[in-house]
Amino acid sequence: xxxxxxxxxxxxxxxLRRRALCLLLLGATATAQAQPRLPPPEATDPVTxxxxxxxxxxxxxxxxxxxxxxxxxxxWGYHHLRELGPTVAIxxxxxxARPLPxxxxxxxxxxxxxxDQRSLSIAEWQTGGYTxxxxxxxxxxxxxxxxxxxxxxxxxxxxxxMSKSLVGLLAMLLVHEGLLDAKxxxxxxxxxxxxxxWADATLQQVLDMNTGVAxxxxxxxxxxGVHRYLRAAGLxxxxxxxxxxxxxxxxxxxxxxxxxxxxxGQRWRYKSVDTEVLAWVIQRVSGQRLSSLLSxxxxxxxxxxxxxxxxxxxxxxxxxxxxISATLRDMGRLGELLRNNGRVGRxxxxxxxxxxxLRSGGDPALLAAGGPTPRQGYAYRNQWxxxxxxxxxxxxxxxxxxxxxxxxxxxxxxxxxxSHPVPDTAFTHLTDRRxxxxxxxxxxx
Numbered sequence: 001x002x003x004x005x006x007x008x009x010x011x012x013x014x015x016l017r018r019r020a021l022c023l024l025l026l027g028a029t030a031t032a033q034a035q036p037r038l039p040p041p042e043a044t045d046p047v048t049x050x051x052x053x054x055x056x057x058x059x060x061x062x063x064x065x066x067x068x069x070x071x072x073x074x075x076w077g078y079h080h081l082r083e084l085g086p087t088v089a090i091x092x093x094x095x096x097a098r099p100l101p102x103x104x105x106x107x108x109x110x111x112x113x114x115x116d117q118r119s120l121s122i123a124e125w126q127t128g129g130y131t132x133x134x135x136x137x138x139x140x141x142x143x144x145x146x147x148x149x150x151x152x153x154x155x156x157x158x159x160x161x162m163s164k165s166l167v168g169l170l171a172m173l174l175v176h177e178g179l180l181d182a183k184x185x186x187x188x189x190x191x192x193x194x195x196x197x198w199a200d201a202t203l204q205q206v207l208d209m210n211t212g213v214a215x216x217x218x219x220x221x222x223x224x225g226v227h228r229y230l231r232a233a234g235l236x237x238x239x240x241x242x243x244x245x246x247x248x249x250x251x252x253x254x255x256x257x258x259x260x261x262x263x264x265g266q267r268w269r270y271k272s273v274d275t276e277v278l279a280w281v282i283q284r285v286s287g288q289r290l291s292s293l294l295s296x297x298x299x300x301x302x303x304x305x306x307x308x309x310x311x312x313x314x315x316x317x318x319x320x321x322x323x324i325s326a327t328l329r330d331m332g333r334l335g336e337l338l339r340n341n342g343r344v345g346r347x348x349x350x351x352x353x354x355x356x357x358l359r360s361g362g363d364p365a366l367l368a369a370g371g372p373t374p375r376q377g378y379a380y381r382n383q384w385x386x387x388x389x390x391x392x393x394x395x396x397x398x399x400x401x402x403x404x405x406x407x408x409x410x411x412x413x414x415x416x417x418x419s420h421p422v423p424d425t426a427f428t429h430l431t432d433r434r435x436x437x438x439x440x441x442x443x444x445x
Contacts, residue, residue, distance in 0.1 A: 093300035
């Protein structure tokens with residue numbers, strides 16, 4: 001499939017919807033195609049294309065929520081998302097930012113071999129991977145930091161599904177503190193879901209995404225649940241309400257409509273709705289909004305440099321699964337917190353047992369039972385990806401190439417923000433992993 005940049009603004013709701021789905025369709029078909037034809041990265045740069053420049057911008061250069069996913073608008077939109085719709089701040093606090101000392105190294109020229117026997121430099125990998133920003137921390141020092149496509153260090157970038165890992169971290173913290181019981185059924189905390197797929201699912205099954213829910217993220221299927229979820233989240237255009245149209249216009253309206261599909265605990269299947277249930281439980285039990293918890297428990301404690309923010313659905317609820325945006329360095333600080341087993345300097349910000357739980361205990365067989373995957377040997381546990389490699393690395397991943405890669409043995413944290421035309425991170429997984437390994441090897445030397 002060739003993805004061509006739009007030449008004129010969409011004129012109808014159906015056209016807007018088709019264009020919004022164009023990017024997602026490519027991601028859904030990429031796994032079946034060895035090498036889909038991609039636009040040259042330089043041709044998608046929003047700066048050279050003049051997106052959103054001028055007062056007002058030209059009609060064919062405007063990025064809106066309705067055409068955000070019509071590539072290459074995403075290359076501008078992913079680090080300007082708060083300008084396109086309602087958000088709430090995740091406050092960094094009023095203390096000084098925790099410094100990240102610098103010890104720069106030339107990693108641009110470092111080379112590695114890809115799975116298909118190509119030789120790439122780190123610089124070529126960044127450009128060819130549609131990388132918007134890349135940060136490499138070794139022993140807590142910045143050794144490499146790059147920004148592209150007009151992105152600035154102070155700008156939060158969409159984390160997409162890396163948001164799930166932040167929610168999982170909060171949930172594990174509340175489990176450790178005894179406010180949540182991982183073995184309890186979801187309906188104990190959310191009576192609203194007593195008649196839904198999650199009525200008899202345990203909180204741990206939700207954390208691990210091995211619930212049996214009649215929901216798929218098959219973007220090429222117009223009837224798939226992911227489209228209804230994104231409308232409920234306010235991330236896809238929704239037509240004006242008509243009585244009896246059956247369209248959920250809030251996440252908490254959508255979740256109770258989902259039915260059970262198979263037994264819980266039998267296989268892993270990626271479901272953004274599991275994370276929304278988890279976030280609902282967290283907020284119900286704590287009595288606080290997700291943004292407040294993230295601010296108090298993480299952003300203020302890691303010495304964040306900038307506020308993060310969270311997208312709001314049409315009734316003002318926070319979109320937990322894909323809605324958080326944060327800056328490159330602050331995600332690096334979060335990675336350092338986890339690499340150091342929950343410590344920031346001499347302060348134990350998170351219990352070490354929580355970090356241990358994030359890094360271990362996943363079952364690769366459950367992931368394999370969900371279908372073919374390039375992530376052989378990986379497990380998914382507590383909303384985090386466990387590599388099960390010799391270095392004990394673990395990761396948060398998100399749509400279009402977002403990565404937080406933590407390698408404790410190499411004392412390494414890598415944060416990669418991207419706006420790749422293929423949304424599914426499985427498409428670039430093997431190449432990204434080889435790049436991470438090459439960086440780890442170079443730093444060890």
